[in-house]
Each structure stands twice: as structure tokens, then as C-alpha cells.
Amino acid sequence: MPTELLETYPLIGTALALVGLALAALFANFVVKVLLLRLVHRLLSYTPYGRDAELKQHGVIERLANVMPAMVVSAGIALVPNLPEFVVLVVRNVANATIILTVAMAISAVFNIVDVIYHRRPQARLRPVKGYIQVFKIAVYVLAALLMIATLLDQSPLILLSGLGAMAAVLILVFQDTLLSLVAGIQISSTDMVRVGDWIEMPDQKADGAVIAIELHTVKVQNWDKTITTIPIRKLVTEPFKNWRGMQESGGRRIKRALYIDQSSIRFLSQDELDRLESIGVLEHYLQKKRAEITEWNDRLGDRAKVLANTRRSTNIGTFRAYAEAYLRSHPHIHQGMSIMVRQLAPGPDGLPIELYAFTDTIVWVNYEGIQADIFDHLYAILGEFDLRVFQNPAGHDLQNMTASESAV
Template identity: 75%
Template sequence: MLPLEWIDNHPLVSTSIALILLALAAYAANLVIKLVLLRVLHRLLKFTPYGKDPELSRQNVIERLSQAAPPLIIALGIAIVPNLHDVAVVAIRNVANATIILMLARAISAVLNVVDVIYHRRPKARLRPMKSYIQVLKIAVYVIATVMMIATLMDQSPVILLSGLGAMAAVLILVFQDTLLSLVAGIQISSTDMVRVGDWIEVPNQDANGDVLAIELHTVKVQNFDKTITTIPIRRLVTDPFKNYRGMQESGGRRIKRAINIDQSSIRFLNQDELDRLASIGLLENYLKKKREEIAQWNASLGERATVPANTRRSTNIGVFRAYAEAYLRNHPHIHPSMVIMVRQMEPTSTGLPMEFYAFTNTVVWVNYEAIQSDIFDHLYAILAEFDLRVFQEPAGHDMQQMGKLLAQPSRATQAE
């Protein structure tokens, strides 16, 4: 008996051989695509912008699409396998078709990744981030693919399954509640331009203070200044208050708002010699000249009452210092000249008289800002002695030691005895 006749007389053997040959054909197609076709395509793509860009080629669109070839061969070839029951043919074909749908969905997802990468390279991409929309499209692709796969495995029309989704709408809304709320929040943030990638934001309720790394469907990633990353639910940026420093960064100036507490017991009037000495300071020359003329005219109008010092106007050391500090800020090379510059007294407290300095630097770079601010206050603290003013400070351990030494010294009367 010939081998072919023997095989024909044994249906199980012929079916097994046909299935093995079909599996080998699918495997061979997979090898040919990976070893030959994909290599040729990659070499051709190297001459295109897509192939030269490693970030785009890393998405593996072609590789994912090629994975649909083996199940496609199985789906087409299963019908020619002899002696295979119709139920088995339908089951294998349906599984192969469902696998093809899954591979196509993965390929579409990779294409969406490519779109996202290309979009974020645009200069204005951070003004309107679309990563959350890409994620929504991916979810939609996989949901549709899941419905089609289930319909294929059940050998039913997808329309029948979709018609039954109406009754499951409430369940689906409950399951995808967070996703829907996050999508709405993302649309609100994007449409109102509340947050962009790269913005410096501060969210006290979430312990976040740093730069926005990514705005995704469900979360916003913030890299804090200590290099830790805080993940904030995107809905919190709509419901909770937060601070965005973008306006400061775009203005080109960062605010200095700090006070020096002056010891109130050091505040007094200045005599003529002290005014002459302070007038030699360049920043005070014009101010004191005008101030002296103004005070002289005022006092001259008093007549005989000018003989009482309490009736006259006189310059104070804190007033002259305030004028000096404002002139110093206005002439500082790193202070923004077109923004508010002000030196003012605050309400006195038990820790002294706060003298607040309000101005803006001409840079928003954090390191440079802190250096400028420190240099300014280094100078202001050191120059206080020229005006015979003292900074208020709580008694420290050294002060208590000096006080103890003074109390321990015998009085002069005791020494005389």
C-alpha cells in the first residue's frame, strides 16, 4: 500500500499532518517576515525621517503589524485541513481572527504613540498637551477591539453585542467613573490653559512644589525641587487650589518681599553733623538736599514756635535709611526698573519695627534670584550701622553670658569702699 493511500485511509493522521504543515507555514511566514522583510523595510526606512529617528522607530509599528501574518495564514488555511470537524474549523478560525484584531489594535496604538511624539516636538505643544487625548483614543481602540474579539470568538455580529451595551451603560459609567471624570478635568485644564508641561506649580494639599513633567489622562506628574516626583490626580487641579508660577516666569521678574526688624529703641532724630556726614553718600545727596530745603521752609513758617524742638520737623535716622534703601534698590543693576519698587514700614510688633523691601529681580532663574536677594540684604544689614540703627534680635546665649558678667562685676561704690 502506498504511503498516500495509507494516509488517506487514516483520517486522524492526515488531519494531524495537515495541521502540522499549517503551523509550519505560519512559523515560516513569521521567520521570513522578521529575517527578510523587516530587515529590508528597516534599511529602506533609514532613508526616510521615520527611520532616522530612533524615538519614532522605537514604537515598532511595522513589527506589531507583522505579527498579524501568522494568525492570518492559519485563518485562511484552516479550511483546507482535511477531515477536521466544522466546529473545530470555526473555533480555530475565530481564535485566529481575534488574534489578528488584537495585533491590529496594538499596531494602531503604536501609530498613536508616533503621533504623540511628533506632536510634542512642536514649539506650542506644551501649551496644549494632547497626551490625555491619545490615552483616551487608545482606550477606545482597545474597547472596540475587545468587543470585536468577543464577537468573533462567539461567531456573532458585533452589532448584536453593541446593542446590548445600552443596558450596561450604568455599569460602564460606574466602572469608568474615574476615567470619565479625569477626561473632563483634562479638557477643562487644556481649554482654560491652567497648567502646561514645564510649569512650576505648588499644590500644598498634595505636598507638590516643582515642575510639571507630564499631563496624562488620570494624573499630573510633578518633579519637586528635591528631585522626588509627586503624582497628582488630575481632578485635584480642578477641585483644589494650587499656585502656578508661569506668570512670574513669563514676566521676566521675580519678587523680593522681605523685612528687616528694626530695634525701635535705636530710632531717633539726626543732628546737623550726622546729616552732613550722610549727605556725602551718593545715593542720599539729592534726597537730603531736597529734604533740608523742605524742612527749612516748614520750620521758617513756624515763627517763634520754632524755638521749641517738638514743634519743628527734623529728619530721623530710620526715614533717611528708608530713602537710602529705596534709592539703593532703584539703582541696583539686577532689580527690574519697570516693576514695583517700594520700601515701607509695617505695623510694629514685639520683635521690632518691620521695614519691608519690595522689588522684583530682572531674572527668574532660582539660583541667580537667591544670589541677588542675598547680596541686597547683606548690604542692607551692614549699612544699618551708618544710620545708628540696630536690628532687633532675641537675646542669645552669648548675650546672657555678657549680662551675667556685668551683674557679677562689683559696683563703683563698693570698689571705693
């Protein structure tokens, strides 16, 4: 009776076969994901990678497991009776295309795992590979797309590949940014221009902070205000930028700042003032040496030494420069293995610049700023001992005092 019914109504047999095929696909999915995956995970749990939660979250095995239902459909659709050949072909091709896409996604997940494992190595920050992995993933997906198209059209992939030569110009135009970024990434990696963790400064791109990621198309910089600047990677090859890695590796950070001295306060020092300044510990050796040098010079002048303009004398600005340099050389937080210098710059309308050039013994920003501030706090405060004044444009209080003095007169 059932046989006669199926012969009389063939669509019922077709529907039952389709339902059976769907159930077979679901059963295959259940067997693979519930039983086989548990077995595989249990076996992997005996390995270091199998116990790593960060690696397991990429789901390589789970993605491969999705291949089984598609394979059942691809193999079983031909067994369904009374289906048009065209429908069988379309369903099989779609199932095969799904298998190709699933495998491509699994390979992409494998690349993600490779990236994670590589970045755990100490030298990973010196040679980032994320850009190359992204290129490989693009290549996998492009190849998968070609295979899927060939499968859906039921044509050989070689036919599509033979047409790529004519499409080369179009492909280059479409992937222009990717190709330029890939070349720039290779240049950056081979020349060691930038590493993850480097402090770079690129004013044109509003970037001033630490590099947190080097990818295929972009470099991400976390600025000191915690904002993120994304720079096209090729900009690092075509435009100038400053990399502070050398400072970070040297262990010292430069201080280069000037005090502006009121030039009208510069004068010669008297003998009493020299005696008083000689009692300052860091100046004692300098002033003794300077006094002997000046005395020897003036003794050679003979009678001409009676005119003070012919003689050499110590100045308050020169003595202050010597004090500032001696202070830096005795400072516990100044790097004594690097350059230390106190020099005069060209005078201008803002006074005579006395520039300090030295390096702290730390590169930590907060500590550096504190050390620098302490040094200049001290130097500003001690200027009065040398009868020097800092130059400052007249402020409201100065003008008020000037007006009051004129009114009193």
C-alpha cells in the first residue's frame, strides 16, 4: 500500500526523502558537535594549547564541524527521487560552496591563533606579523571566493583563473591601498622604523603617544590624553615623524630649557662678593681656580693693571653659569654619563638666555617633569645670591607701582 501510494503521488516520496535528508544532516551535526567535538576537546585538554582559553575562543574545530551537514546534503541530494536535475545541481553546488566558505573561515581562525601565539614571544614587538597575517587571510578569502564562484557556476576554477590576467589592472586598482600598505609594512618591518610600544610624534596626523598596534592598513597610536589616533601605515614611509625609542633605550631624557636674565643686572663681582660666594660648596673649587687664573693674568699686565678696564674680573653671570653646571653635576637625578652643559644663547628682547642642557636618569614622564621643575625652582630662587634678575615683561602690578611712584613725585 505505501509503495502504491508513493507511485501514485511521487511528490510525497520526494518530500519524505528531503525530510530524511534534513534529519540526516541534523544528526550528522549532532554527532560531530556533541560527541566527536567532546572527544577532540578532551584529547586536546592534555596539551598546553588545548587548555588555553584564549586560543579555544577562536573556534577552529567548531567551524570545521560545520562542514559535516553540508557534506551530507551534497552527497545525499542525488538520492532524493523525482528531483529535477537542475535542482540537484544547484543544491549540491550551494552545499559545496558552503563547505569551501567554512574551511576558509577555519583557516582564518588558524591564522588568528598563529598571531596570538607569536605575540607571546618577547621579540614579537620588534617584528610584528599582524599585517602579513591579514594579507594571508585576504588571499585565503579571495581564493575561496573564486572557488565558490566556480562551484556555483559548475565550471572549472582554471577558467576563472585564466581570466585574472585581463583583470589584473582592475584588481590593482581595487586593491591599490592594500598593496601600498603591504609594501609600506614590509619597509617598516625590515628597517625597524616603528615597533609596538614606541613613542612616536607626528604633528600632521595629531599623533603623540605610544604605538599600540601595527596592522595591514593602519598604525594605532594611543595619545597621552588616552585618545586613539589611526594613521595610514604608508604615511610613516612618506611623511616625517619622530620616534622617541632612542631616548627610551638610553635611560635618560633630555632637559633643554633656558632662564632669561635681565641684561641690566649683569656686572663684575667685588672681592667681598667673591669671598662670600666661595663659601658655597659647589663653587669653592671653581672660584679658587678662577682667582688663581685671573691673578696670574693681571700680574702679567704690569703697570697697565692700574686701569681696571685692562684687567680680568669675575662676573656674576659667569659665576652663575659655573654654579649651575656644578649643581647639575652634583645632582643625584642627572645622568652623569651624558652631556651636561650650561651655555649662553644670543641675547634678544626677552633678555640673555642661559640654557641648561642635561639628561635625567629616568625616562618616566612624571618623574622627569618633577626633576626638571625642582632644578629650575632652585636656580630661579638662588639668582638673588648673584645679584641677577630674571627678565619679565612689565605686568599690571609693575605698571601700577610705576604709576604710584610718579604720583608720589
